[in-house]
Every structure is written in C-alpha cells, then in structure tokens.
Amino acid sequence: MFTTPVQGTNLVVAATTYIDEFSKPATAIVGTMNQMQQRYSARYNKRFTLFLLIVVVDLVVLLAVIYLYSSSIVRPIRHLSEVADRISMGDLEAAVDMKGKGEVAVLAESVERMRTSVKTASSGSRKGEKRPPLRARSLWIILEHASTRTAGLCDNGPVCVCLKFPFEEGSMDLRDFISLCEKEGQLKRVEAEVDWDLELSHVSKLVEEKGGPALLFENVKGYQSPVFTGAFATTQRLGLMLGKSTDLSMIQLTRTWMNSAVKELIPAQERKDGPIFENILDGDKVDVFAFPSPRFYELDGGRFFGTTVFMVMKDPETGETNLGTYRMQVLDGKTVGVQILKGKRGDRILQKYRKQGRKMPACAIIGGDPLLLLAGAAMVAGASEYDVVGSLRGAPVEIVRGQLTGLPIPASAEIVLEGEIDPENLREEGPFGEFIGYYTDELIKPIPKPALDVRRIYHRNNPILWETSAGRPVTDVHMLLSFTQSAMLWTELTRMQIPGITSVYMPPEAAGRFWAIVSVQQMYPGHAEQVGAAVIATNTGSYCCKGVIIVDDDIAADDLPRVWWALGTRFNPARGTEIIQRGRSTPLDPALEPGGDKLITSRIIMNATIPYEWKVKPTEIKLSEDVLAKVKARWADYGIDDP
Ligand SMILES: Cc1cc2nc3c(=O)[nH]c(=O)nc-3n(C[C@H](O)[C@H](O)[C@H](O)COP(=O)(O)O)c2cc1C
Numbered sequence: 171m172f173t174t175p176v177q178g179t180n181l182v183v184a185a186t187t188y189i190d191e192f193s194k195p196a197t198a199i200v201g202t203m204n205q206m207q208q209r210y211s212a213r214y215n216k217r218f219t220l221f222l223l224i225v226v227v228d229l230v231v232l233l234a235v236i237y238l239y240s241s242s243i244v245r246p247i248r249h250l251s252e253v254a255d256r257i258s259m260g261d262l263e264a265a266v267d268m269k270g271k272g273e274v275a276v277l278a279e280s281v282e283r284m285r286t287s288v289k290t291a292s293s294g295s296r297k298g299e300k301r302p303p304l305r306a307r308s309l310w311i312i313l314e315h316a317s318t319r320t321a322g323l324c325d326n327g328p329v330c331v332c333l334k335f336p337f338e339e340g341s342m343d344l345r346d347f348i349s350l351c352e353k354e355g356q357l358k359r360v361e362a363e364v365d366w367d368l369e370l371s372h373v374s375k376l377v378e379e380k381g382g383p384a385l386l387f388e389n390v391k392g393y394q395s396p397v398f399t400g401a402f403a404t405t406q407r408l409g410l411m412l413g414k415s416t417d418l419s420m421i422q423l424t425r426t427w428m429n430s431a432v433k434e435l436i437p438a439q440e441r442k443d444g445p446i447f448e449n450i451l452d453g454d455k456v457d458v459f460a461f462p463s464p465r466f467y468e469l470d471g472g473r474f475f476g477t478t479v480f481m482v483m484k485d486p487e488t489g490e491t492n493l494g495t496y497r498m499q500v501l502d503g504k505t506v507g508v509q510i511l512k513g514k515r516g517d518r519i520l521q522k523y524r525k526q527g528r529k530m531p532a533c534a535i536i537g538g539d540p541l542l543l544l545a546g547a548a549m550v551a552g553a554s555e556y557d558v559v560g561s562l563r564g565a566p567v568e569i570v571r572g573q574l575t576g577l578p579i580p581a582s583a584e585i586v587l588e589g590e591i592d593p594e595n596l597r598e599e600g601p602f603g604e605f606i607g608y609y610t611d612e613l614i615k616p617i618p619k620p621a622l623d624v625r626r627i628y629h630r631n632n633p634i635l636w637e638t639s640a641g642r643p644v645t646d647v648h649m650l651l652s653f654t655q656s657a658m659l660w661t662e663l664t665r666m667q668i669p670g671i672t673s674v675y676m677p678p679e680a681a682g683r684f685w686a687i688v689s690v691q692q693m694y695p696g697h698a699e700q701v702g703a704a705v706i707a708t709n710t711g712s713y714c715c716k717g718v719i720i721v722d723d724d725i726a727a728d729d730l731p732r733v734w735w736a737l738g739t740r741f742n743p744a745r746g747t748e749i750i751q752r753g754r755s756t757p758l759d760p761a762l763e764p765g766g767d768k769l770i771t772s773r774i775i776m777n778a779t780i781p782y783e784w785k786v787k788p789t790e791i792k793l794s795e796d797v798l799a800k801v802k803a804r805w806a807d808y809g810i811d812d813p
Contacts, residue, residue, distance in 0.1 A: 212676030234705025296715040339567060342413065343582035344537040348398060349751055350410045351384050358383040365750060366473070371466040371639045375541060378645040384636075393462035397635045400541065401478070403646035408653055411540050413563070420652060421673045421728050427562060427657035428664060435553055438567045446570060451627040457503040461585060461635050467603035469613060473500045474602060475587075477647075478636040480546030481508065481622075482577050483532045485519050492519055493555035495546035497640075498534055498622070499599045506534060506587065507599025507619045511756065512769070513547070520620060524593035530620055531575035532781035534587040536636050538580025539567060543636075548654045549709045560670045574626055584633045589625040605651070606681050607642035608760040611768075617757075644678045644766060651682025655710055659686060662708035669693055670699060675727035676715075681689035683714045684759075687733055691723035692782040699748075706753060714756050718775045736778040740788075746777035 242446035243318035342350075358377075364370050364387050374385055377400060384400040384407060402408050406416035408423050419424075451457075463473040485493050494516035498506040510516045515783030523530040535542075541562055556578060560566045569578040572588045579586050596618035601609050611617070638647045652675075660674040670691040676682055690701050698720045705711040705718045722740070725732040755762060755771035762768040780787050805812070 185608065188653045193770040203786040275471055293698045341563060341568060341582070342411070342539055342541075343580070343634060344398070344540060344584055345582075347401070347411055347540050348384075348386065348634070351401075351407060354406070354410060354416055356383050356404070356407050356410065356416075358385055360385055360387045361389055363389045363391055366393070366464045366750055367391075368465055368468065370399070370464045371637075374637075375639040375641060375645065378403040378639060390462040393463065395633050395635065397462055397637055399463065399637050399639060400646050401636065401638070401645075402650045402653070404649070408649065410520060411544075418654065419726075419728060421675060421726060424653060424657040424674065427653075428660040430564075431558065431657065431661045433561050435557035436564070436566050438554070438560060438569045438578060440578070441568050441570055441581050444568065445572045445630045446579060446581060446583045446586055447627045448631050449627075449629045449633075450573075451629075452625075454596075456624055456627055458500050458506060458587065458627075459503050460627075461633070463500050463635065464637060466639060467641065469609060469615075470602055471499060471598075471600045474498065474637075475500050475506055475635075476508075476536070477638045477640055478543060479534050480543055481510075481516065481532050481534050481535050482579060483519055483530055484530070484577060486522050486526060486530075490552070491554040491556065492516060493542065493546040495543055497602060499620060500600070501597055501599065504624050505597070506622050506624065507597055508532075508622055509599060509602075509619050511758075513754070520591065520593050523591075528758045529590040529592045531572075531577060531590050533572050533575060533577050533579050533589075534622055535579055535585075536581050537584030537630075537634060538582055539563070542567070542580060544650060544654050547650065548658045549713070572626075572628075580629075582630075583628075584630050585635065586628040587622060587624045588628065589623045591622050592618045595621065603641045604758055605640045605643070605645075605647045606758050606760060608758075609662075610758050610760075614764070627636075634644065643681050648678035648682045652676050652678035655683045656686075658763065659705065659708055662710055663688070663701075663704060666708075668704055670697060670723070671701065672723040673727040677728075677730070683710075684718070685717045686711055686715055687719045687721065687727040689721050689723050689725055689727045690779070695781070695783040697782060698777050698779040699775075699804070702748065702796055704775055706750065706773055706775070713754050713772075714759065715753075716761075716771060717772055718773070719805060720775070720777045720779055733778070737776070738782050741776060741778040743776075746779075748775040748777075750774070750775070 172267060226284060248689065257543060260802040299424055322643040344378070348357060351361075360373070364373060366724075370387055370390065373387075377383065377385060381404050382400070384398065384403070387397040390397055402411065405418065405420055405423060408420075409416045409418045412423060414426060451460075458475055461475060462476040465473045466477075474497060476496070478495075479498055480493050480495045483494075484490070485492060492515055494510065494514060496514075496516065497509050501507050520530050541559045542555065545562075547558050548555075548558075550558055556567045556569065570581045571577070572579055572586070574588050575590070577588075579588075594601055597620075598616040599621070600617065601613045604610060614760050629650070638650075639645055640647050655676040656674050659676065660671070663671050663674065670693050671688060672691055673689045675687045677685060677687070686705050690698055692698055702718050702720050707714060711718070719728065719733060721733055721736045725736055727733070750773040752770050753773045755769055757768045759768055759771060
C-alpha cells in the first residue's frame with residue numbers, strides 16, 4: 171500500500187526503470203531459444219528445426235504479449251486513461267483551493283496534456299517517446315499541487331503511485347476505513363472492559379465532542395465482538411472516507427461529492443458470494459442480542475442496534491432500490507423497531523406495500539462501504555444509492571442478494587438483518603436521545619413505529635457493530651449530516667443551473683440540517699434573492715431548514731467569523747429579510763409547540779450581500795500588497811514569531 175511521499179524526479183526515474191524491466195524476460199527467453207536451436211540442429215534436419223523454432227518462438231511471443239498485456243504496460247495505461255478522463259475542473263478546484271485559484275489554469279493545462287498523451291499512448295505510442303514516465307509526471311504534478319500528503323509508492327510499481335491519492339478508485343469497506351484511520355493516527359483501540367449500558371456511549375460522546383479519534387471498543391462487557399464509534403467526527407476522517415487527504419475543509423469535501431454526484435451513475439455489480447455470508451443464522455439462532463448494542467442515555471427506551479445503519483427496500487411499483495438511514499431499537503431478539511419518519515421515501519414505499527396488503531421485504535445493514543450510510547442519509551430520488559456511491563467511488567459497489575428477499579446487500583457488510591415489515595403492525599419504539607440534543611414528544615407519549623421481523627441474520631467473522639452517540643451537537647452524526655446535506659444542497663443548486671454559487675454549507679453546530687449558508691458571486695440584480703429562494707425550494711432545503719444566509723463570494727460559506735462580519739455589516743434586516751410562513755418540518759424540532767404533529771415550520775432568508783445594483787459600494791479596508799510583500803521579506807528582522 172502507501173509508504174512515504176516521493177519527489178517527481180524520483181518518480182520519473184523509477185517509472186523508467188519499471189518499464190525497462192519488462193524487456194528482460196523476453197530477451198532471456200529468446201537467448202535460450204538460440205541455444206536450443208544450436209543443440210537440436212546437430213541431430214535433426216534443418217527444416218524440422220526451423221519449423222520447431224517458429225512454433226516455439228510464436229508461443230513465446232504470444233506468452234510475452236499476454237504477460238505484458240495483463241500485468242504491466244497496457245493495463246496501467248488504460249487505467250490511467252480512465253482516471254484522466256474523470257478528472258474535472260471541479261476536482262482541480264477542490265484540490266487547489268488552499269493554494270489560490272490562479273493555479274487552476276496551470277493544472278487544467280497539465281490535465282489536458284495528460285489526457286492527450288494517455289489517449290495517444292493507449293492507441294499506439296509515437297516513435298522514440300517514453301510515454302509512461304511522462305504520464306506519471308503529469309499526474310504527479312497534479313498530486314503535488316493537490317498538497318496530498320498521503321501519496322506514496324505502492325506495491326504494484328511507480329505508475330500506481332499516481333492512482334492511489336487523491337483519485338483513489340475502487341471499493342472501501344468499513345474494515346479498510348478503520349485501518350486507514352489507524353494508519354493516519356485517527357483511531358484509538360479501547361482494550362479496557364467497557365459496559366454497553368451507558369458507559370460506552372459516554373466515553374464515545376466525550377471523545378467526539380473534543381474532536382478526538384474514532385474508537386474501537388474491543389472488550390465490550392459480555393461480548394466477544396467490537397463496537398466502532400466516532401467515525402466521522404472530524405473533517406480528516408471524512409476526507410479518509412472519501413479517499414482524499416486529511417487536510418481538506420468541509421467545503422472542499424462537499425465540492426468533491428457534488429462534482430461526482432452530477433456525473434453518470436455506476437450500477438452495482440452482483441457477486442455470488444461475499445464475506446457477509448461467513449455466518450448465516452436462521453430459526454432459533456436468530457438473536458439480535460448477539461450483538462453488543464449500546465444503551466446510550468438514561469431516558470432512552472432501550473438498546474439501539476442501529477444508529478449507524480441503513481435499510482434497503484424495493485419500491486413495489488417501480489422496482490427501484492432505496493436505501494434509508496433510520497435508527498433501530500432492539501425490541502426483542504427477533505424484532506427491531508425502525509423509525510421511518512412520515513413523508514420520507516422509505517415511508518412512501520412502505521405505504522405502497524400497505525395499500526397492496528403486503529408486507530415489505532427489508533434488510534438492515536451495518537458496514538460495507540461507509541459512503542453507503544451517507545448516501546442512505548441523503549434524499550436521493552429516482553436512483554439507487556448503490557449507483558450513486560458507485561459514481562462517487564468511480565467503481566461499482568459489489569453486492570450479493572439476500573437469500574430470503576433477493577434484496578441487494580453489500581458483499582462486504584458486517585451485519586445484515588433480513589426480514590419484513592408489516593405496515594399494519596406498529597410497535598412502540600424509543601424514546602432516544604436524538605441528534606438535535608433533545609428528546610422528542612415520545613418521552614411524554616410513545617409513538618408507534620414500523621418494526622422489522624428478523625428472519626435471518628448474516629454476519630462476518632468477528633463482526634464490527636458501528637454506532638454513533640447522537641445527542642447534543644457536535645458529534646459525528648452532525649458532521650455526517652453537515653457533509654451530506656451541504657453536498658446534496660450544492661448538487662441540487664448546481665442542477666438548477668443557477669450561476670455564481672461558490673460554496674454551500676450547513677453548519678454541524680446547527681445540527682447539520684437546520685441552517686444553510688450560501689456564498690454567491692452576484693451577476694445581476696436579484697441574484698442573491700434567487701439563491702435564497704432556490705435553497706428552500708430544493709428537496710434538501712425544504713426539509714427542516716429554518717434559515718438561509720446568503721453572503722458575497724469573498725466569504726466562504728464555512729468561514730463563520732466572516733459570515734458574522736457580513737451579518738454585522740452588509741446585512742440590513744429591513745432590506746435583506748424574508749420570512750416564509752409555512753414549510754416542511756420534522757417532529758424532532760423542539761422549537762415547535764409540544765403535543766402537535768410538528769410538520770410545519772416558518773423559515774427566514776437573510777441576504778447579507780451588498781446589493782448588486784448599487785452604483786457606489788462600500789470600500790473595504792485592505793492591506794497594501796506592496797507593503798505586505800516587503801514586510802514578509804524582512805519578517806525575521808522584526809524578531810516576531812510567524813503570525
Ligand atoms: C445517523 C442518522 C440517523 C438518522 N435517523 C433517522 C431516523 O431515525 N428516521 C428518519 O426518518 N430519518 C433519519 N435520518 C435521516 C434519513 O436518513 C434521511 O432523511 C434519508 O433521506 C432517509 O432516506 P429516504 O429518503 O430514502 O427515506 C437519519 C440520518 C442520519 C445521518
């Protein structure tokens with residue numbers, strides 16, 4: 171896998187050596203053939219020897235071609251070509267954000283050069299040119315500009331160096347992610363015995379609130395298998411999950427998602443078998459208590475198997491596969507309650523089964539590619555989240571079929587509960603210390619929920635139960651929501667083809683989905699107002715969101731001190747405020763009157779931009795570029811540490 175970073179020149183030399191190595195086997199074999207010919211010609215007539223020689227040489231050439239094709243030159247070239255095709259201007263912008271926009275043009279040029287050279291090489295190289303090192307160098311230039319700290323030599327040779335980061339391809343499962351976290355110092359193994367009853371969640375919550383490492387509890391009281399928490403509590407770990415470097419900001423990460431999400435979907439790939447089938451439990455052996463599900467908070471209604479789980483189901487009318495992330499409480503050894511809130515796509519599908527008088531086949535899934543959980547938490551319409559994750563990864567998600575339901579499940583999931591939900595049979599579930607930091611009304615009056623009748627359990631050996639600690643912000647669930655909601659909102663705004671949007675952010679401090687900030691480069695009067703109205707018209711912004719702040723493009727949406735500056739200075743409440751009386755909400759919102767169904771909220775749009783049409787705009791105070799350059803040049807003279 172990856173070792174230390176290498177310099178561009180080393181890479182070129184290494185790549186050249188690598189290519190030269192391929193000629194050796196063929197030369198050696200031809201030499202041996204010559205010796206063979208001399209020996210045999212003494213005993214057999216010349217014609218037969220010549221015939222034999224031609225046959226053997228042909229065979230050797232054929233073998234050499236197969237060898238070169240499959241293992242060395244041709245495949246990497248093709249692979250490079252595919253990778254080069256996928257690098258977009260957006261990827262580059264995300265990569266160089268921290269280095270200044272001026273470099274985008276330079277990078278775009280080198281990508282273009284690389285594309286051409288890779289394509290030429292794939293369709294036959296020009297005479298006398300050593301193309302692979304050139305290509306390697308082009309990619310390396312991009313990697314260097316992308317400030318990738320994790321790039322390094324991998325086992326397969328220098329060409330692969332360029333493919334690993336940040337344009338990582340292929341699948342990642344939960345175990346790969348945990349290993350990656352450990353390698354990057356983002357994971358702590360807890361070997362001490364920890365009780366699943368409150369203790370585990372409290373340890374995890376304290377660490378998450380301080381932005382500490384993810385935790386792998388290896389010794390949960392009464393259990394052999396581990397619990398993993400805090401996966402996404404930092405942007406570093408979100409970066410690792412996306413196969414990117416650890417120093418990208420939330421905006422750079424969401425831009426990555428947005429750029430991939432608007433590309434073509436890559437359908438999941440079906441396999442006959444996978445690690446998830448290492449253990450199959452039926453009948454009496456079905457027992458959800460076999461896994462160390464924690465109880466999180468004192469007022470919780472029980473133990474929660476699923477806080478970081480997604481459910482797969484099929485629309486009975488369209489046949490589409492849907493993934494939804496809903497919490498799940500263990501009701502008994504063979505039943506988990508599932509909180510599918512009203513109006514969600516999952517709920518709409520369940521209601522279709524109810525109308526048809528049928529039970530809904532469903533699988534609750536923990537593990538597989540961590541991106542699946544995120545996709546399950548995003549409102550994806552008209553497509554399978556498996557295919558969305560395929561396009562984000564640049565490679566298909568590998569699935570197997572549930573043996574009872576035929577539903578697609580990730581081949582490398584950790585635990586799968588397979589069964590069905592009877593839409594007519596609602597059970598009491600909860601309460602649960604929700605991500606908003608409050609209990610909902612169900613603390614006063616239980617709310618019946620759908621329940622999954624578990625018929626079969628699949629799990630890997632030593633299955634990892636993945637959990638989040640929810641509760642008050644900011645923990646990993648808020649980071650996860652901030653990431654997915656910002657990315658989805660940005661994607662939707664991009665699809666609406668509104669020009670000038672430079673960044674989008676839904677802050678985790680506001681529980682990741684209740685406020686949105688959008689930065690816009692204004693191009694016409696009313697542009698900022700258009701963006702504000704568009705945000706609450708999207709699927710993402712129309713659910714829960716209470717407020718939208720619009721700022722000019724000199725302020726990044728996640729630069730909260732500057733956003734406050736805009737609100738304090740550029741914002742004029744009478745001019746810049748719109749109140750919308752009625753919009754879709756969630757029963758989880760504690761600001762809505764207790765006891766109601768809480769489905770409607772008001773919203774505010776705050777336009778904190780300087781009006782486009784103003785002829786005279788406020789003059790901002792700026793440091794002089796010339797003086798700054800001089801000051802920086804003689805900084806050491808002042809005897810002050812670097813600011
Ligand atoms: C960790 C986490 C837990 C969630 N829990 C629930 C839940 O219990 N119920 C719910 O309706 N939505 C929950 N959501 C939000 C849904 O996943 C989201 O609305 C998603 O779009 C639902 O999928 P669907 O639109 O296919 O129904 C949760 C999201 C996250 C990130």
